[in-house]
Amino acid sequence: MGRLIVVSNRVAPVGDEKRNTGGLAVGLLGAMREAGGIWFGWNGQVTTTAAPLARQEKNGITFATIGLNKRDYRQYYSGFSNATLWPTFHYRIDLARFDRNEYAGYQRVNAMLADELMTFLQTDDVVWVHDYHLLPFAQACRKRGALNPIGFFLHIPFPEPQVVATIPPHQELMRAMLSYDLLGFQTETDRRAFLNTIAQQSGVQVHEDGSVHAEGNVTRTGVYPIGVSPGHIAEESAAGRDLSRQITRGVSGDTRKVVVSVDRLDYSKGLVERFCAFDTLLETTPELRHRVQFIQIAPPSRSDINSYQLIRKQLEAEAGRINGKFSDLDWVPIRYINKSYDRRTLMGLFRNAQAGFVTPLRDGMNLVAKEYVAAQDPEDPGVLVLSRFAGAAQELDGALLVNPYDRTGMAEALRTALSMPLEERQARHAGMLQVLKTADIDAWRNRFLEDLRRG
Ligand code: GDG
Numbered sequence: 001m002g003r004l005i006v007v008s009n010r011v012a013p014v015g016d017e018k019r020n021t022g023g024l025a026v027g028l029l030g031a032m033r034e035a036g037g038i039w040f041g042w043n044g045q046v047t048t049t050a051a052p053l054a055r056q057e058k059n060g061i062t063f064a065t066i067g068l069n070k071r072d073y074r075q076y077y078s079g080f081s082n083a084t085l086w087p088t089f090h091y092r093i094d095l096a097r098f099d100r101n102e103y104a105g106y107q108r109v110n111a112m113l114a115d116e117l118m119t120f121l122q123t124d125d126v127v128w129v130h131d132y133h134l135l136p137f138a139q140a141c142r143k144r145g146a147l148n149p150i151g152f153f154l155h156i157p158f159p160e161p162q163v164v165a166t167i168p169p170h171q172e173l174m175r176a177m178l179s180y181d182l183l184g185f186q187t188e189t190d191r192r193a194f195l196n197t198i199a200q201q202s203g204v205q206v207h208e209d210g211s212v213h214a215e216g217n218v219t220r221t222g223v224y225p226i227g228v229s230p231g232h233i234a235e236e237s238a239a240g241r242d243l244s245r246q247i248t249r250g251v252s253g254d255t256r257k258v259v260v261s262v263d264r265l266d267y268s269k270g271l272v273e274r275f276c277a278f279d280t281l282l283e284t285t286p287e288l289r290h291r292v293q294f295i296q297i298a299p300p301s302r303s304d305i306n307s308y309q310l311i312r313k314q315l316e317a318e319a320g321r322i323n324g325k326f327s328d329l330d331w332v333p334i335r336y337i338n339k340s341y342d343r344r345t346l347m348g349l350f351r352n353a354q355a356g357f358v359t360p361l362r363d364g365m366n367l368v369a370k371e372y373v374a375a376q377d378p379e380d381p382g383v384l385v386l387s388r389f390a391g392a393a394q395e396l397d398g399a400l401l402v403n404p405y406d407r408t409g410m411a412e413a414l415r416t417a418l419s420m421p422l423e424e425r426q427a428r429h430a431g432m433l434q435v436l437k438t439a440d441i442d443a444w445r446n447r448f449l450e451d452l453r454r455g
Pocket of ligand 1: 156263264342343371
């Protein structure tokens with residue numbers, strides 16, 4: 001079996017694996033370890049001068065990383081990737097901008113990464129590329145002569161054709177995606193949207209099995225919902241339970257119910273709408289005041305982009321307004337926290353919370369929803385309140401599904417969650433846990449890699 005080369009915008013930092021690495025990184029590291037693999041991509045640093053590719057080995061995996069200079073970072077990362085593709089793919093064309101120079105930078109960095117890859121690519125290597133930063137990466141590799149199997153997995157949603165069409169070079173981008181041998185999506189909805197886009201905008205033939213035939217090349221498509229490691233999470237949550245109790249004791253007391261949310265601070269996660277829903281809950285259910293504690297953990301992300309600074313300001317204002325309205329000497333309804341915690345604490349916090357409140361406006365999958373379910377005590381589980389617009393909603397049918405644009409509906413679901421009888425909670429949780437165990441992170445990567453290798 002040839003080596004596995006994983007390519008992603010960001011390579012997870014080497015070391016400190018146990019404490020902080022998320023499920024995705026652990027799943028990918030496992031696959032690379034099995035196949036003697038290489039993880040290749042940006043090291044997260046912005047440099048003033050060009051830095052050569054650095055290689056570091058750990059536990060049988062090579063981390064091959066490179067820095068980006070300021071212009072590349074601005075145009076490729078903050079620009080076209082995160083100010084054009086990210087908002088558009090999350091249906092926020094109101095927040096998207098297009099700048100030709102940024103697009104040129106995006107293409108330039110993809111070409112530069114392909115140049116680097118070619119320096120160590122061997123003929124029997126299999127290449128697995130991740131996410132929207134790298135849509136034209138396979139095309140750049142093919143231009144440089146790579147004949148290897150190259151697969152791509154899109155972690156975020158794929159939008160409807162009319163939305164894709166708002167990106168000026170959309171046809172070029174869609175064509176470039178057809179240089180991949182296999183394209184993986186989180187849900188059937190995403191895959192369908194991609195195939196419709198290709199059929200409508202490129203005039204390329206789409207076959208019934210979901211493959212696309214263009215210029216002598218066949219690109220297969222598939223649905224691979226990303227999963228978690230329920231076994232690991234159960235261990236982490238049991239270990240983190242006391243830790244998280246100590247942290248929350250001061251705020252939750254013994255009788256208060258806890259509602260928890262954890263998201264990167266991103267406008268796609270529906271945080272403002274969620275805060276408003278909590279406001280509505282307290283407004284319409286006075287008996288819950290003093291009795292419920294909402295903990296929102298939201299580590300800042302992409303904070304040099306305007307729309308991210310704006311969402312942060314809006315949230316601070318909302319948290320302040322709601323807390324000002326309802327707080328008492330012994331109770332602050334919303335704990336809004338802009339920092340990150342280690343994984344065990346987080347999983348322990350999930351386990352101690354009676355409701356997981358996961359309400360993105362759009363999300364490719366949403367791992368937090370799955371982690372919340374996996375972290376519960378099966379004997380006394382909490383209830384997941386989940387947006388119907390998260391990919392996870394297509395699998396987690398034991399959740400209370402909500403429309404994140406309907407604050408009254410969200411408040412009602414939260415009320416239902418907080419008063420749900422034990423038997424119903426157990427039944428809903430058992431069904432969802434079974435789904436998580438069957439379609440876990442190992443199954444996700446094995447299915448994708450088997451399909452890619454099969455060719
Ligand atoms: C993209 C897609 C798709 C969060 N805060 C802390 C922390 N986290 C961890 C969570 C979870 C991960 O980060 C976030 O994953 P999500 O899936 O919720 O969201 P995105 O970052 O937007 O991920 C998404 C995903 O890719 C995978 O395909 O599901 O739809 O947008 O694991 O637990 N981890 C730690 N401390 C924190 O404070 N340790």
